[in-house]
Amino acid sequence: MQEHIVKAYDSDLSTLKSDLSEMGGLAEEQLGKAIDALLRRDTKLAEAIVLKDEKLDQKQVSVEQQAVVTIAKRQPMAQDLRQIMVAIRIGTDIERIGDLAKNIAKRALAINDPIPTSLTKGLRRLGALSQSQLKQVLDAFAATDAEKAIKVWRNDEEIDAHYNSIFRELLTYMMEDPRMIGSSTHLLFAAKNIERIGDHCTNIAENIHYLVHGEMPKEQRPKRDKTSVTPFSSLNED
Amino acid sequence: MQEHIVKAYDSDLSTLKSDLSEMGGLAEEQLGKAIDALLRRDTKLAEAIVLKDEKLDQKQVSVEQQAVVTIAKRQPMAQDLRQIMVAIRIGTDIERIGDLAKNIAKRALAINDPIPTSLTKGLRRLGALSQSQLKQVLDAFAATDAEKAIKVWRNDEEIDAHYNSIFRELLTYMMEDPRMIGSSTHLLFAAKNIERIGDHCTNIAENIHYLVHGEMPKEQRPKRDKTSVTPFSSLNED
Numbered sequence: 001m002q003e004h005i006v007k008a009y010d011s012d013l014s015t016l017k018s019d020l021s022e023m024g025g026l027a028e029e030q031l032g033k034a035i036d037a038l039l040r041r042d043t044k045l046a047e048a049i050v051l052k053d054e055k056l057d058q059k060q061v062s063v064e065q066q067a068v069v070t071i072a073k074r075q076p077m078a079q080d081l082r083q084i085m086v087a088i089r090i091g092t093d094i095e096r097i098g099d100l101a102k103n104i105a106k107r108a109l110a111i112n113d114p115i116p117t118s119l120t121k122g123l124r125r126l127g128a129l130s131q132s133q134l135k136q137v138l139d140a141f142a143a144t145d146a147e148k149a150i151k152v153w154r155n156d157e158e159i160d161a162h163y164n165s166i167f168r169e170l171l172t173y174m175m176e177d178p179r180m181i182g183s184s185t186h187l188l189f190a191a192k193n194i195e196r197i198g199d200h201c202t203n204i205a206e207n208i209h210y211l212v213h214g215e216m217p218k219e220q221r222p223k224r225d226k227t228s229v230t231p232f233s234s235l236n237e238d
Numbered sequence: 239m240q241e242h243i244v245k246a247y248d249s250d251l252s253t254l255k256s257d258l259s260e261m262g263g264l265a266e267e268q269l270g271k272a273i274d275a276l277l278r279r280d281t282k283l284a285e286a287i288v289l290k291d292e293k294l295d296q297k298q299v300s301v302e303q304q305a306v307v308t309i310a311k312r313q314p315m316a317q318d319l320r321q322i323m324v325a326i327r328i329g330t331d332i333e334r335i336g337d338l339a340k341n342i343a344k345r346a347l348a349i350n351d352p353i354p355t356s357l358t359k360g361l362r363r364l365g366a367l368s369q370s371q372l373k374q375v376l377d378a379f380a381a382t383d384a385e386k387a388i389k390v391w392r393n394d395e396e397i398d399a400h401y402n403s404i405f406r407e408l409l410t411y412m413m414e415d416p417r418m419i420g421s422s423t424h425l426l427f428a429a430k431n432i433e434r435i436g437d438h439c440t441n442i443a444e445n446i447h448y449l450v451h452g453e454m455p456k457e458q459r460p461k462r463d464k465t466s467v468t469p470f471s472s473l474n475e476d
């Protein structure tokens with residue numbers, strides 16, 4: 001590329017990156033509030049979260065448009081195209097994380113019963129894990145740090161294990177007190193949404209690795225033993 | 239664009255379109271088989287579906303790469319960029335539909351109990367609705383038919399309503415026979431996955447509308463009354 005085009009391209013890229021970082025910050029905020037709203041069953045907060053998700057959706061569309069226009073205007077080569085593709089993908093993942101936070105807030109609105117203390121603790125821990133994963137992976141993206149990204153990628157196992165134990169606990173509650181089945185089901189979906197946020201963090205981590213090394217991580221991510229799938233174990237969805 | 243570039247661009251676009259149509263066909267096949275595997279609890283079929291999803295994932299990555307390379311090489315103007323952006327988005331939605339079909343197949347592997355007949359009927363109907371929506375929207379894309387797409391978009395309400403009734407039925411089963419809670423929970427997630435496939439069909443429909451008219455559909459999609467959310471109603475997630 002000619003020098004002035006290179007400069008314009010770099011400036012486009014840094015705009016994209018700062019927009020993604022703004023999206024990331026908003027998603028972090030939405031997630032933190034959604035977990036609070038769920039555990040305190042704060043309907044006002046939950047409603048505010050549902051409304052605010054729109055902003056993240058709009059931002060994602062604008063990032064996607066900017067990205068595509070940048071490709072068309074600057075005609076980057078293969079190596080540089082990678083950065084734009086990764087920006088599009090990460091934007092999609094952050095937007096999905098926003099959707100999932102919104103879903104958690106909606107569950108908060110649907111639950112009528114108080115949540116048993118041990119379950120509150122478990123959900124708070126699951127929420128904290130997902131918040132930490134999101135923060136780490138956004139930091140890794142800001143620093144283009146593939147090693148840090150891989151750490152996030154490996155840590156997802158912990159979220160899965162924790163989700164699995166909440167799944168079992170919820171099923172036990174339901175069996176012990178069938179009146180709890182309605183609310184427990186919503187908590188089950190809320191926990192699942194938190195677990196899915198972890199999956200999107202690993203997607204982002206994979207894309208940071210791809211950005212730096214030109215390929216997705218090669219090692220297999222540790223997954224729970226598949227042979228243990230029974231009606232009472234949760235399940236790794238895609 | 240110069241004439242030879244226009245031709246090359248048209249040829250790139252038609253390759254993209256035929257790749258997406260191939261992906262769509264594969265997703266339809268996976269979905270049909272997944273519903274069969276679930277209802278007949280056919281573990282062999284379920285395992286084959288899980289394995290085959292990889293193909294759809296690879297195809298999506300290749301569509302995305304082609305799309306981005308096409309933009310860089312042909313430098314299309316705003317109007318034409320839209321076609322490529324839509325191709326990228328539809329590829330993502332079809333890939334997700336494949337993931338959801340895979341999830342349904344995994345649920346088939348986790349369920350130990352026979353499924354009560356009335357529930358089998360309900361799930362078969364939900365499955366048929368989602369298959370029909372997927373077929374219609376892929377046809378609409380092949381024909382660039384925005385009116386047909388809007389029909390699909392409006393029909394999603396039927397899937398939501400049907401999912402809601404299955405949700406209630408499953409909760410009733412759980413309350414009547416707590417031993418069914420494990421398997422019922424997996425069926426709940428399977429039904430949710432089918433309902434999500436409907437959502438991805440509406441995403442595709444919106445993108446066809448955008449392709450033709452340059453904007454997303456303006457009317458509000460009919461949604462179930464939000465005030466009816468209780469612990470025993472399902473919930474529209476994003």
